[in-house]
Amino acid sequence: MRVNEMGEPAGGPRLPWFVSFLGRRLVWAFVTLLLFLTAVFVFVQVWVPYSWATQFLVGGSESYQAALEAAGLNRPIPERYVDFMGGLLRGDLGTSFGGEAVVDLIRDALPVTLMVFIGGSIIGWVLGELLGRIGTWSRRPFSGAGIASIGVLSATIFPPFLVFLLVRWLRDPLLDAREAMGLPRDSLELWRGAVTGEPGALTPGDVRWLIALGLCAGLAVALVIRAYGRRHQLPLVEGFAIPAALLGVGVGIWLADLGPQALDLLYRVDISATTGRGTPALALLAVVLLSFGQVMLVMHAGMEAERTEDYVLTGRAKGLTERAVRDKHVARNVLAPVLAGSFLTFPTILAGMIIVEYELEMQGISSVLFDAIEFQDIPVIMGVLVVLGLIGIGFRLVTDVTIAVLDPRQRRGGA
Amino acid sequence: MTAISEPVTISARASRPRGRSILFHPKILAGLAILGMFVLLAFAQPILDGNLWEGKSNIYDPQFGFDSTVTHPSAPSAAHWLGTSSLGRDVFSMLSHATRPTLLVALSAALAISVVSLVLGSIAAYRGGWVDGFVSHLSDAMVLLPAMIAVFILGIGRPDEQFGALQLGISFGILYGLGPATATVRAAALTVVAHPFMDAARIAGGGGPWIISRHILPHLYAHAAVQAMIGATGAVIADAFLSFRSAVGEDVGFGQMVYDGIVWSGLLAGIAATPWWIMLAGAGAITLLAAAFYLLGVGLREALDPRMREIGGDWR
Numbered sequence: 001m002r003v004n005e006m007g008e009p010a011g012g013p014r015l016p017w018f019v020s021f022l023g024r025r026l027v028w029a030f031v032t033l034l035l036f037l038t039a040v041f042v043f044v045q046v047w048v049p050y051s052w053a054t055q056f057l058v059g060g061s062e063s064y065q066a067a068l069e070a071a072g073l074n075r076p077i078p079e080r081y082v083d084f085m086g087g088l089l090r091g092d093l094g095t096s097f098g099g100e101a102v103v104d105l106i107r108d109a110l111p112v113t114l115m116v117f118i119g120g121s122i123i124g125w126v127l128g129e130l131l132g133r134i135g136t137w138s139r140r141p142f143s144g145a146g147i148a149s150i151g152v153l154s155a156t157i158f159p160p161f162l163v164f165l166l167v168r169w170l171r172d173p174l175l176d177a178r179e180a181m182g183l184p185r186d187s188l189e190l191w192r193g194a195v196t197g198e199p200g201a202l203t204p205g206d207v208r209w210l211i212a213l214g215l216c217a218g219l220a221v222a223l224v225i226r227a228y229g230r231r232h233q234l235p236l237v238e239g240f241a242i243p244a245a246l247l248g249v250g251v252g253i254w255l256a257d258l259g260p261q262a263l264d265l266l267y268r269v270d271i272s273a274t275t276g277r278g279t280p281a282l283a284l285l286a287v288v289l290l291s292f293g294q295v296m297l298v299m300h301a302g303m304e305a306e307r308t309e310d311y312v313l314t315g316r317a318k319g320l321t322e323r324a325v326r327d328k329h330v331a332r333n334v335l336a337p338v339l340a341g342s343f344l345t346f347p348t349i350l351a352g353m354i355i356v357e358y359e360l361e362m363q364g365i366s367s368v369l370f371d372a373i374e375f376q377d378i379p380v381i382m383g384v385l386v387v388l389g390l391i392g393i394g395f396r397l398v399t400d401v402t403i404a405v406l407d408p409r410q411r412r413g414g415a
Numbered sequence: 416m417t418a419i420s421e422p423v424t425i426s427a428r429a430s431r432p433r434g435r436s437i438l439f440h441p442k443i444l445a446g447l448a449i450l451g452m453f454v455l456l457a458f459a460q461p462i463l464d465g466n467l468w469e470g471k472s473n474i475y476d477p478q479f480g481f482d483s484t485v486t487h488p489s490a491p492s493a494a495h496w497l498g499t500s501s502l503g504r505d506v507f508s509m510l511s512h513a514t515r516p517t518l519l520v521a522l523s524a525a526l527a528i529s530v531v532s533l534v535l536g537s538i539a540a541y542r543g544g545w546v547d548g549f550v551s552h553l554s555d556a557m558v559l560l561p562a563m564i565a566v567f568i569l570g571i572g573r574p575d576e577q578f579g580a581l582q583l584g585i586s587f588g589i590l591y592g593l594g595p596a597t598a599t600v601r602a603a604a605l606t607v608v609a610h611p612f613m614d615a616a617r618i619a620g621g622g623g624p625w626i627i628s629r630h631i632l633p634h635l636y637a638h639a640a641v642q643a644m645i646g647a648t649g650a651v652i653a654d655a656f657l658s659f660r661s662a663v664g665e666d667v668g669f670g671q672m673v674y675d676g677i678v679w680s681g682l683l684a685g686i687a688a689t690p691w692w693i694m695l696a697g698a699g700a701i702t703l704l705a706a707a708f709y710l711l712g713v714g715l716r717e718a719l720d721p722r723m724r725e726i727g728g729d730w731r
Contacts, residue, residue: 028552028555031552032552032555032556032559033556035552035553035555035556036556036557036559036560039553039556039557039560040560043560043565044568047569048568048569049569049577050573148442152706152709152710152713153702153706155648155705155706155709156648156652156701156702156705156706156709157698157702158652158655158656158659158669158670158673158697158698158701158702159652159656160656160659160670160673160674160677161673161694161697161698161701164673164677164694168689297713301713301716301717343558344558344595344598344599346558347558347559347560347561347562347563347564347594347595348561348563348649350561350564351561351563351564351649351653354564354567355656369564369567370567370571373567373568373571373572374571374572381568385560385564388559388561388564389556389559389560392558392559393559396555
């Protein structure tokens with residue numbers, strides 16, 4: 001609607017499309033972020049009926065007042081709002097009622113969550129897209145009904161039950177696989193230095209960041225090589241760029257002598273979990289299973305609707321292979337709306353992941369969140385919500401850019 | 416009725432022949448069938464109480480029932496169709512008893528979602544300008560505050576009298592309604608106000624409330640219904656998790672049944688068999704009920720608009 005009014009500026013030097021596009025999206029992100037932070041503040045400070053101080057109600061109104069004062073909860077709401085926003089500007093999320101800085105609490109918990117959430121939802125997305133695309137086009141009998149039932153099951157299964165099934169069936173095989181890979185049955189042995197506080201010892205956090213950065217760099221290089229291969233009609237280069245890059249990162253980690261540690265991060269039994277149920281591999285699998293269904297369903301409906309389009313007939317008449325019609329023409333048309341819609345399913349997947357993490361007793365964001373709810377720790381609750389929102393905005397920006405790359409019509413539109 | 420303009424058919428495409436009711440869409444049919452089953456189930460316990468279980472409320476009461484002739488948890492049998500829980504309660508009776516509050520959660524959430532998204536979406540599209548800008552940014556922002564996590568914060572550790580089915584449903588509905596639902600309905604409303612009949616209505620001298628209620632809202636009900644159903648899915652799962660998380664004492668809930676089974680099998684791992692019946696009854700009920708609403712939402716969306724491209728356009 002607004003696309004027509006916001007045409008290219010007449011005359012003047014022309015910026016590449018992505019500069020103005022990115023600029024507009026960043027302005028959008030900033031305004032949305034401001035509103036989001038205000039919403040979080042209103043939700044937690046006004047709507048949520050408890051505060052840390054209500055625990056002291058049993059001690060009489062005097063100790064209740066003292067607790068309110070200590071927590072700064074007796075100040076007027078506008079003053080607290082200004083404090084909250086000002087603190088955020090300095091990157092300060094406040095202090096938990098237990099005395100730790102909220103930023104520190106979250107920073108310790110974030111790597112596990114990010115790995116599980118980003119890894120799980122990307123794998124889930126790719127899997128859902130693949131199954132929806134191929135399953136729909138093949139037109140085998142019952143493929144439509146099969147896709148619908150599996151997709152609905154994935155979108156509606158009760159996460160704690162899914163986790164129970166996964167732990168029951170896969171925990172022992174995973175532990176056996178650990179041993180088969182030459183890892184000690186107990187993660188503690190690999191990280192002894194970090195646990196005893198030896199200076200300069202390798203911590204799980206270091207290794208996680210190293211892997212994450214390595215993966216990002218490897219994928220960036222692979223994408224460039226892939227684009228080169230596509231431009232110069234080298235199908236082999238195009239096809240193998242990403243697998244080769246992933247393999248390269250793996251070999252690099254191995255050569256750097258971090259192999260056991262890296263594997264342990266995926267198959268570990270958490271150091272501090274008393275029951276040792278949580279292995280990130282299981283959490284990753286659970287998030288994949290929770291997220292792939294919705295993508296698959298939307299992809300299925302989109303492919304089904306495009307099947308009767310004229311350009312499909314044209315493609316076949318030109319003698320294109322069925323695969324080329326499916327992947328290069330139909331799927332590309334369906335993909336952009338599927339991506340755009342995935343932003344709206346993001347909160348569901350996030351909530352599912354929070355439950356999965358909690359059930360697996362992993363030391364991630366959800367343990368911080370649920371502990372905070374238990375102790376009515378308002379600053380921590382707010383901090384966790386803010387961080388989840390920031391992840392969401394990042395997620396949205398990435399999908400927006402991807403859509404614009406896929407579909408040039410989207411490049412000029414604003415919000 | 417004549418004042419209502421011709422509804423904007425989102426798509427007049429081949430996949431829905433003219434005149435054929437959308438109720439014949441397989442997903443909608445399946446959703447309605449499952450939902451009907453749950454409505455029957457909700458009435459099963461009170462009816463059985465008056466007939467088959469007459470005078471046996473000490474055995475079949477969903478909260479306090481206990482059958483002293485069997486050891487608990489017991490597997491499904493003629494006396495206990497779905498077995499008994501570890502506390503000795505009849506699982507079928509619990510299932511039926513827990514259905515009513517869960518249906519209430521889903522329906523109140525659906526209603527709240529519809530009201531919030533219709534009001535905000537239609538006003539934003541009609542007024543345009545800064546009102547529209549504010550609503551669109553607000554809904555983008557509220558998408559980032561997941562309703563499910565928000566109701567955990569509101570509900571965990573609070574007894575049912577303070578945060579029962581109705582409060583849960585309405586809180587979830589408001590939060591979800593402000594976020595994804597308003598985003599979708601507003602986008603649909605924007606395409607409605609671009610039509611020429613809007614100018615005609617203005618020239619005819621129509622005021623804001625009249626135009627919104629007679630010319631904009633009728634085109635938006637279907638979009639709001641899709642969002643209401645998909646939102647209700649989340650509300651059912653959120654309710655189940657709250658019941659799972661705060662499973663104590665006399666409460667009866669789907670999530671609590673799953674909890675009962677998981678705890679029991681954890682306590683007696685390797686000693687007694689896992690009481691699958693109670694876990695499957697709870698988890699199956701959650702998934703089926705959530706699936707009913709999800710199928711209704713997805714089915715409505717596909718029946719109304721098989722071209723996902725346009726839906727994608729809406730979602731932006």
